[in-house]
Amino acid sequence: MAGRQGTDSGAGGKARSGAKGAGLDFPRPLTTVDIVIFAIRSDALQVLLVRRGQAAGEPFPEAFALPGGFVDVDRDADLEACARRKLAEKTGVVSPYLEQLGSWGSATRDPRGWSATHAYFALIPASAAEAALAADAQWFPLDGAGVTPKLAFDHAEILQAAVRRLRNKVEYTSLPAYLMAEEFTLPELQRTYEIVLDRPLEKSAFRTRMLSADLIEPVARMRKGPNRPAQLYRLKKAAAPVFFARTFNAPE
Amino acid sequence: MAGRQGTDSGAGGKARSGAKGAGLDFPRPLTTVDIVIFAIRSDALQVLLVRRGQAAGEPFPEAFALPGGFVDVDRDADLEACARRKLAEKTGVVSPYLEQLGSWGSATRDPRGWSATHAYFALIPASAAEAALAADAQWFPLDGAGVTPKLAFDHAEILQAAVRRLRNKVEYTSLPAYLMAEEFTLPELQRTYEIVLDRPLEKSAFRTRMLSADLIEPVARMRKGPNRPAQLYRLKKAAAPVFFARTFNAPE
DNA sequence: TGAATAGTGTCTTTCAGACAGTATTGG
DNA sequence: CCAATACTGTCTGAAAGACACTATTCA
Numbered sequence: 133m134a135g136r137q138g139t140d141s142g143a144g145g146k147a148r149s150g151a152k153g154a155g156l157d158f159p160r161p162l163t164t165v166d167i168v169i170f171a172i173r174s175d176a177l178q179v180l181l182v183r184r185g186q187a188a189g190e191p192f193p194e195a196f197a198l199p200g201g202f203v204d205v206d207r208d209a210d211l212e213a214c215a216r217r218k219l220a221e222k223t224g225v226v227s228p229y230l231e232q233l234g235s236w237g238s239a240t241r242d243p244r245g246w247s248a249t250h251a252y253f254a255l256i257p258a259s260a261a262e263a264a265l266a267a268d269a270q271w272f273p274l275d276g277a278g279v280t281p282k283l284a285f286d287h288a289e290i291l292q293a294a295v296r297r298l299r300n301k302v303e304y305t306s307l308p309a310y311l312m313a314e315e316f317t318l319p320e321l322q323r324t325y326e327i328v329l330d331r332p333l334e335k336s337a338f339r340t341r342m343l344s345a346d347l348i349e350p351v352a353r354m355r356k357g358p359n360r361p362a363q364l365y366r367l368k369k370a371a372a373p374v375f376f377a378r379t380f381n382a383p384e
Numbered sequence: 385m386a387g388r389q390g391t392d393s394g395a396g397g398k399a400r401s402g403a404k405g406a407g408l409d410f411p412r413p414l415t416t417v418d419i420v421i422f423a424i425r426s427d428a429l430q431v432l433l434v435r436r437g438q439a440a441g442e443p444f445p446e447a448f449a450l451p452g453g454f455v456d457v458d459r460d461a462d463l464e465a466c467a468r469r470k471l472a473e474k475t476g477v478v479s480p481y482l483e484q485l486g487s488w489g490s491a492t493r494d495p496r497g498w499s500a501t502h503a504y505f506a507l508i509p510a511s512a513a514e515a516a517l518a519a520d521a522q523w524f525p526l527d528g529a530g531v532t533p534k535l536a537f538d539h540a541e542i543l544q545a546a547v548r549r550l551r552n553k554v555e556y557t558s559l560p561a562y563l564m565a566e567e568f569t570l571p572e573l574q575r576t577y578e579i580v581l582d583r584p585l586e587k588s589a590f591r592t593r594m595l596s597a598d599l600i601e602p603v604a605r606m607r608k609g610p611n612r613p614a615q616l617y618r619l620k621k622a623a624a625p626v627f628f629a630r631t632f633n634a635p636e
Numbered sequence: 637t638g639a640a641t642a643g644t645g646t647c648t649t650t651c652a653g654a655c656a657g658t659a660t661t662g663g
Numbered sequence: 664c665c666a667a668t669a670c671t672g673t674c675t676g677a678a679a680g681a682c683a684c685t686a687t688t689c690a
Contacts, residue, residue: 238462
């Protein structure tokens, strides 16, 4: 059952087995990795897109797409390494919050043939969002669950899934902490939650929840402003995402 | 950036582009789909495994593995169709609860070369669990997050992720409803929750939660037994999984 | 009648929602 | 002083935990 009797017809590449054994002589789908990279910029949730080239045979020339590309079987040890490589190439960020989102594969999503992409999503702080941006990369604010330009492939669908997943998880996790700079105040963190959820949250419930979670710790500094200064916090070392037992604003 | 400069070294298949265009002449990973199929049998959570063959070149001969195999670019329109095909081949079940679990891909997980698998998990009712079982398929009760036999590839890791995901989601969703027969009582549903979570639940809180969710409806029959009969329910038509605002047993 | 399981009611606890009130800065 | 924002306290309400209580069957 595990051995496959592949036929040779159909579009796409045709694989030729190495010396390793029999039964691999059938067409293989293309394998790619794409990343949905989020950051808070200009008081809005934004996503990083790249403009595609126009070389011969390139589908969707000039269109915007999620950063990503083919898995390189020589350079990439595994899928996550591939995602990190592509993230670093576009942003310079090396250790963001990175989560696998899902995979999309079909005969039709890429005109070059059957292809499957492994999608990830990353959260990076605004401070890192501009530092080492690739020339072809550009930030776009989210409009609902999408973005203004028409995206290549099925990337609009992937982006929509990423936004949904993010918004959903933000209801009961500490993920927005990964969108913050190294030091931040509680009102700033609350504002990040509110931007992602597109909804105001109760101040006191928010503070109680965050402070009772084993997530952040105060530093010996305050954020100065034209009014009362606010306590600065930072993520505790090795702070894994926290899952809360309830969502925000649970009652309708 | 989207065009890839592939080298030709390394193990695995080498792809040859069709007539479609340039830039696809590099090795492609193997692409597979695997399914973690759960059912409640003998008052326990069980998972379906298949024994691998021993043809020449087959890795992990005779070992147990998750049902799955290569994507067939001619027969499978997309990944989910591929998963449904394999599920139907092994169990005869055609419309179970099916959810994408994630993907695992690396240079080393398959001795035949760089490979990536798209993992799904399915919940099927016990009644369907034996009806049309494939000859090489067998049910195994879960022991913790794993199973007694040593599994092929990285399937132990995938199974562990599936169990974790299932247990986690059962805390705040109605997923166990998909493990039930068409008609079931509330105590039976509660027992299913308890089996999956491996923890007793409060009867009255459980009933309140289930009955106030827009999930099940009573039928005009009762489950007879040696004691007080219980109301039978069925899933409402087109009942999507329900997400509850709180987990069970929230306070430590 | 008693065993067994189905189902309800009642009290407590927890924690978010609402919102008022206090604290601390700059101007 | 006032404006503005940080932060705290207090009351309420919703839903779960604990558990006692009633209901309905068969033997």
